[in-house]
Amino acid sequence: MPSLFTKIMNREIPAEIVYEDQFVVAFKDISPQAPVHLLIVPRTEVSGLSTLPEGDGDHQHILSAAKKIGEMLHLEGGYRVVINQGPDAGQTVDHLHAHFLAGRPLGWPPG
Ligand code: 5GP
Numbered sequence: 684m685p686s687l688f689t690k691i692m693n694r695e696i697p698a699e700i701v702y703e704d705q706f707v708v709a710f711k712d713i714s715p716q717a718p719v720h721l722l723i724v725p726r727t728e729v730s731g732l733s734t735l736p737e738g739d740g741d742h743q744h745i746l747s748a749a750k751k752i753g754e755m756l757h758l759e760g761g762y763r764v765v766i767n768q769g770p771d772a773g774q775t776v777d778h779l780h781a782h783f784l785a786g787r788p789l790g791w792p793p794g
Contacts, residue, residue, distance in 0.1 A: 722781070765782045
């Protein structure tokens with residue numbers, strides 16, 4: 684069964700896609716926690732960071748996409764990139780993804 688995010692990437696479920704390349708797709712979170720709240724999702728389905736195979740480049744592609752999105756959206760004030768892994772971190776969708784948050788001061792540490 685394709686994941687919810689794969690269905691979004693395949694345009695089977697609507698979402699506002701703001702960036703895509705060969706490796707990742709980034710779209711607006713349905714329940715934004717900041718003025719800018721995107722999900723950066725590798726095209727390859729991996730359930731989470733803990734199951735990312737050793738040597739896989741997905742994590743690098745997530746980070747390079749985040750850098751490009753920050754430049755594209757002129758977020759000179761900064762942004763935060765977060766990966767929730769597992770139930771203690773609040774992961775709800777089992778397809779590796781990073782949250783890209785910006786547009787307001789972001790408290791630290793996160794809750
Ligand atoms: P997680 O909790 O797994 O780290 O993040 C999953 C994120 O997916 C949540 O922030 C949630 O709001 C978002 N989400 C869940 N369902 C949908 C959907 O159908 N469309 C979009 N765009 N985002 C979704």
